[in-house]
Amino acid sequence: ETGVTQTPRHLVMGMTNKKSLKCEQHLGHNAMYWYKQSAKKPLELMFVYSLEERVENNSVPSRFSPECPNSSHLFLHLHTLQPEDSALYLCASSHDRGSRQFFGPGTRLTVL
Amino acid sequence: KNQVEQSPQSLIILEGKNCTLQCNYTVSPFSNLRWYKQDTGRGPVSLTIMTFSENTKSNGRYTATLDADTKQSSLHITASQLSDSASYICVVSDASGGSNYKLTFGKGTLLTVNP
Numbered sequence: 001e002t003g004v005t006q007t008p009r010h011l012v013m014g015m016t017n018k019k020s021l022k023c024e025q026h027l028g029h030n031a032m033y034w035y036k037q038s039a040k041k042p043l044e045l046m047f048v049y050s051l052e053e054r055v056e057n058n059s060v061p062s063r064f065s066p067e068c069p070n071s072s073h074l075f076l077h078l079h080t081l082q083p084e085d086s087a088l089y090l091c092a093s094s095h096d097r098g099s100r101q102f103f104g105p106g107t108r109l110t111v112l
Numbered sequence: 113k114n115q116v117e118q119s120p121q122s123l124i125i126l127e128g129k130n131c132t133l134q135c136n137y138t139v140s141p142f143s144n145l146r147w148y149k150q151d152t153g154r155g156p157v158s159l160t161i162m163t164f165s166e167n168t169k170s171n172g173r174y175t176a177t178l179d180a181d182t183k184q185s186s187l188h189i190t191a192s193q194l195s196d197s198a199s200y201i202c203v204v205s206d207a208s209g210g211s212n213y214k215l216t217f218g219k220g221t222l223l224t225v226n227p
Contacts, residue, residue, distance in 0.1 A: 002155065002157065004155070040219060041219060042116070042201075042216075042217035042218060042219050042220075043156075043201070043217040045215065090155050090156075091155075092155070098143075098205075100146070100158050100161065101158075102158075103155030103156050103157070104155050105153070105154050105155050106153070106154070106155050108153070
């Protein structure tokens with residue numbers, strides 16, 4: 001185990017639903033990340049939080065809304081998603097933005 | 113535009129055999145290069161990291177090489193085991209300065225080790 005946990009591991013939702021993904025790390029890291037991994041495509045960085053402040057937002061649609069209430073927790077709130085948003089969503093953390101990232105197991109999201 | 117290209121896309125080998133995965137990049141300025149292993153349904157796990165001055169680094173049966181002049185890296189797996197079946201991802205970090213660094217991910221090579 002990497003020390004980064006994600007829940008749920010699998011999620012199926014309709015386009016009108018609202019759901020949230022949760023990520024938790026107790027490694028004492030200061031940076032946390034959300035990635036999207038689609039089949040046959042490179043990992044796509046979505047959001048970066050450093051010391052609980054969002055420092056990067058890579059042109060992600062507003063239907064994805066991140067929240068970082070403290071240095072150990074990161075959420076990704078989902079609403080009115082599209083079928084093309086179906087993917088594996090990975091959370092990662094690192095000591096600081098230049099350090100090795102530790103990934104969680106991911107949430108497999110399916111949007112119907 | 114920074115890019116990381118990996119080859120082959122997929123590879124099937126027999127247990128016990130060796131194999132080499134390739135990574136070519138155009139990231140500039142270069143900071144470091146990591147190889148990650150991602151098992152099916154799991155998050156990536158770092159295998160090695162190399163900076164500009166390092167030519168080779170080993171982690172058990174995994175040996176990574178880096179040629180910063182030609183901007184190429186390889187990951188050599190020796191005496192493959194069934195548990196090596198996974199996707200191997202090459203990730204290059206630029207050196208934009210301070211905390212404003214960027215990671216560029218390759219698409220990965222899917223390795224299957226058959227008995």
